[in-house]
Each structure stands twice: as structure tokens, then as C-alpha cells.
Amino acid sequence: MVNAPASLEARIAEQASALGFAACGFASAGENPLRAARLEEWLGEGQHGSMEWMAARLDHRRSPQGLWPAARSVIALGMSYAPAHDPLALAGSGTHARISVYAQGRDYHDVVKKRLKALARWLVAEVPEAEVKVFVDTAPVMEKPLGEAAGIGWQGKHTNMVSPSHGSWLFLGAIYTTLDLAPAEPHRDQCGSCRACIDACPTDAFPAPYRLDARRCISYLTIEHKGPVAEDLRAGIGNRIYGCDDCLAVCPWNKFASAAQAIREFLPRAELVAPRLAELLALDDAGFRALFSGSPIKRIGRDRFVRNCLYAAGNSGNAALADQVSALTTDADPVVAEAAQWALARLTSNP
Known part of the structure; x- marks a missing residue:
């Protein structure tokens, strides 16, 4: 046959x-x-x-x-x-920052x-x-x-x-x-009653299931948003300095995902899996470009990236970062300088 x-x-x-x-x-x-x-x-x-x-x-x-x-x-x-x-292993760390999984390769x-x-x-x-x-x-x-x-x-x-x-x-x-290809049947929604992703969001960016308010989303705030982040959202950013994986990481369907399926180029660079805040705060423009060559992080530029690191420093409770943060209060970029002033006040205030 x-x-x-x-x-x-x-x-x-x-x-x-x-x-x-x-x-x-x-x-x-x-x-x-x-x-x-x-x-x-x-x-x-x-x-x-x-x-x-x-x-x-x-x-x-x-x-x-x-x-x-x-x-x-x-x-x-x-x-x-x-x-x-x-992806959530570094949650709450006062010395290390978190970079979204997709940007580590x-x-x-x-x-x-x-x-x-x-x-x-x-x-x-x-x-x-x-x-x-x-x-x-x-x-x-x-x-x-x-x-x-x-x-x-x-x-x-x-x-x-x-x-x-x-x-x-x-x-x-x-x-x-331009070809006429046979369309598939749309995939059926299989979220059911689960709301793990909604409950995991630290900034309440989901006004309802299937609805995202980008203005409160940490991925948007750390990547797309160019100015100062609203003060009431800064604490929720925690130690996330580029993107956020929380709503993705808690999805129960991830138990079927295999890391072995990932493409080699997406494997994380060792220095981006658990980067130290102290080292990131010291980056100038040349250092930033060298560190993130070939990375999507390079797209946001040094100033926005250091702004994010300062929010993380302010949330860290790590007083050892105060001197580095203080040095950035006179940064040439006014958004960076303001973020440093905010972070310094958080690090030096009495508990």
C-alpha cells in the first residue's frame, strides 16, 4: 500500500x-x-x-x-x-537582583x-x-x-x-x-478556576482575569517605561531589574515544560542568573554595553537599567549598598539621580 x-x-x-x-x-x-x-x-x-x-x-x-x-x-x-x-529562587534577596528568564541568554x-x-x-x-x-x-x-x-x-x-x-x-x-493553508481549531482555554498568576502579581497589574494593565506591570515598568516609576509601585518591584517572571513561573502547566527543549542560545549566561546589585550599580555606559552585548537588555540603555537597580537597592534593606547609591544621587541623568535619592532614603531611614 x-x-x-x-x-x-x-x-x-x-x-x-x-x-x-x-x-x-x-x-x-x-x-x-x-x-x-x-x-x-x-x-x-x-x-x-x-x-x-x-x-x-x-x-x-x-x-x-x-x-x-x-x-x-x-x-x-x-x-x-x-x-x-x-525563576523565583532569588525572591527577597538583598544582595542579588533578578533578571527575567528570557533575557538571561x-x-x-x-x-x-x-x-x-x-x-x-x-x-x-x-x-x-x-x-x-x-x-x-x-x-x-x-x-x-x-x-x-x-x-x-x-x-x-x-x-x-x-x-x-x-x-x-x-x-x-x-x-x-499568500498560501491558503488549512486553519487549525482554536485552542481551548484550560485555565479553569486557577488564578495563581493573578494572585502572584506583586503590583496588582491584573484588574480582572485575561486583562493586563501595563501601567502596573513590572515588565512594562522596568523595560518600556522611560521616566520615574510611581512611588507607590516601587516597593512591589522588589529586586527585579529587568522584566518579571512571577505570573509565568507559578503557572501549573509549567510542569509539562522541559528545559531540554530550550534552544542553546537561550541558555542563561552565568553572570546574569544571579547578578550582584553592587556590581550592577557600578556600571557606566561602556561597562553596561560590554556586559549586555548580544542581550535584549542592551536595548533599554544604561540609565534606565541603573534606575531599575536603584529601585532594587532601595528595596533590599542592605545598608552596605548605601555608599554606592549615594554616589549616584548626583548622576547626570535626572531619573537616575532621583531614584538614587529615593533608595538612599530607604536604606538610611530608621527601621
């Missing part, structure tokens, strides 16, 4: 797996009215904070065809970065895009009439809703993708194509 040839969708999924993608699914490039309405509501309430680009390119975000009218299908892809260590933008391009080249070689565009995080693409529509997981109550096989640890990318 001769086996029927594998479908194009099956061959794409096989090639994606060979390139290191842990998840692959297919969705229509057409607009989903409910998805578009939820985006508009979120933007209308101002919960995107200062991320003006979210609203500026709303028409492009509403659907893949809004960005590229010729698109017919979306290939949604996920690449695992499941950690081998406990090489910049995922570069790693994922390189493999997306390889998959796109393979697809065009297989089907020469196909046109393709690849995206990873930096374009107006709604990767998480598209991933859900493509069946690779669902958007959990923390608004991030959850996979039954890989938990909350997936980098997402997408390939738009």
Missing part, C-alpha cells in the same frame, strides 16, 4: 520542528471581530501606558491582512525557553527571526509561488491571539500564551503567507 503524500501543513510543521520550533499551527489571516474589539477596548482604557505604537498602528494590528492585504494564512510558531532553574529577536527566515526560505523553495513575511515581536502583529487561533496554546489569565506541552515559556513568531 502506498502512503498518501504528507500535506503541506504537515511538512511545514516537520520542518519547523527540525529548526527548533516547539510548536507550529495555522490560522486565517482574516480579521477576527472579537479579537479586534478587545484590542480596541484595551487601548481605549489607556492600559497600554506609554506604548504609543500600540495605538498608532491599530489598523495593522487588527488583523494580519490589515498589515499585509495579500496575506491569506498565518503560520504561528513557538520556541521554548523553559528554564532549568527556579542571547537576544531572542535575533535567534527566532533567523530560524523563521530559514523556514520561510524552505517554504518558498517548496512552493515557489508563495510569498512570505516573517515577524517576531517588533512589528504590529498580535502573536498571542494568533497563536491561540492557530491552536498552539491559549492566552491564559496572565494574558500570555500557555501551551499544554510547554507551559508559559514560549517565544512566539509568525510567518504571513
